[in-house]
Amino acid sequence: MAEPLIFAIPKGRILDEALPLLAEAGIVPGADFHDKDSRALRFGTNNPDIDIIRVRAFDVATFVAHGAAQLGIVGSDVLEEFKYSEIYAPVDLDIGHCRLSVAEPRELAETDDPREWSHIRIATKYPNFTRRHFEAKGVQAECVKLNGAMEIAPALGLTRRIVDLVSSGGTLKANNLVEVDVLCEVTSRLIVNRAAFKTRPAVMALVERFREIVAAR
Numbered sequence: 001m002a003e004p005l006i007f008a009i010p011k012g013r014i015l016d017e018a019l020p021l022l023a024e025a026g027i028v029p030g031a032d033f034h035d036k037d038s039r040a041l042r043f044g045t046n047n048p049d050i051d052i053i054r055v056r057a058f059d060v061a062t063f064v065a066h067g068a069a070q071l072g073i074v075g076s077d078v079l080e081e082f083k084y085s086e087i088y089a090p091v092d093l094d095i096g097h098c099r100l101s102v103a104e105p106r107e108l109a110e111t112d113d114p115r116e117w118s119h120i121r122i123a124t125k126y127p128n129f130t131r132r133h134f135e136a137k138g139v140q141a142e143c144v145k146l147n148g149a150m151e152i153a154p155a156l157g158l159t160r161r162i163v164d165l166v167s168s169g170g171t172l173k174a175n176n177l178v179e180v181d182v183l184c185e186v187t188s189r190l191i192v193n194r195a196a197f198k199t200r201p202a203v204m205a206l207v208e209r210f211r212e213i214v215a216a217r
């Protein structure tokens with residue numbers, strides 16, 4: 001019998017929107033998945049041929065790229081940051097809507113014009129994407145990599161600007177920052193390892209199933 005397929009899903013905020021989609025696709029994790037005290041990371045599902053692993057959002061892409069997981073759900077922000085050639089992202093799941101934006105302190109924004117930038121310092125979780133995005137516009141972006149709480153960087157003088165995810169804008173507002181430029185819109189995608197997609201028919205079948213589910217919504 002073939003090893004079960006491994007489906008990687010992120011721990012964070014995408015999870016609540018992803019679980020109903022998984023259920024529609026016929027994948028329901030065991031009760032231990034919802035046990036807050038459990039330290040387990042791998043879970044069986046109602047389908048003996050599919051196990052779920054719950055990992056950090058950025059690591060979903062890493063597991064799938066290396067073939068350690070065959071499928072995953074991840075934000076397009078993460079895909080843009082890594083650009084893994086081994087990942088195929090065939091289905092936009094229409095969940096996890098937000099955008100990647102440049103933000104800066106309100107006082108700076110009053111006189112700042114992004115069209116005049118030639119060199120900027122940015123604190124971000126997305127240094128590769130940020131550099132690439134600004135390079136294409138002829139702007140040199142010097143990035144300081146952070147793993148979270150970017151919004152505190154300008155007030156403490158680490159960098160004047162940040163690139164981070166924005167949805168309601170509430171986090172920026174609470175930190176006296178304003179959005180001055182949008183790099184891209186973000187949604188979550190179903191991703192598969194390219195080799196697994198070619199060699200394991202069950203992976204291709206699941207891709208088709210997710211396509212149908214999204215089309216019917």
Ligand SMILES: Nc1ncnc2c1ncn2[C@@H]1O[C@H](COP(=O)(O)OP(=O)(O)OP(=O)(O)O)[C@@H](O)[C@H]1O
Nearest residue numbers: 012013014056057075076077096097098165166167
């Ligand atoms: N405010 C938001 N609204 C909608 N989707 C979001 C929002 N913030 C993040 N996302 C999506 O959720 C994914 C995970 O978000 P985020 O990185 O904030 O989670 P996290 O729990 O902090 O992850 P980690 O702890 O692994 O860094 C992002 O890659 C993005 O695609």
Ligand SMILES: O=P(O)(O)OC[C@H]1O[C@H](OP(=O)(O)OP(=O)(O)O)[C@H](O)[C@@H]1O
Nearest residue numbers: 013148149165166167168169170171172
């Ligand atoms: O515009 P808003 O609706 O305020 O959303 C934006 C916030 O959401 C994300 O963080 P999240 O809440 O996932 O926590 P994190 O800081 O752990 O990444 C993101 O990094 C922003 O901080």
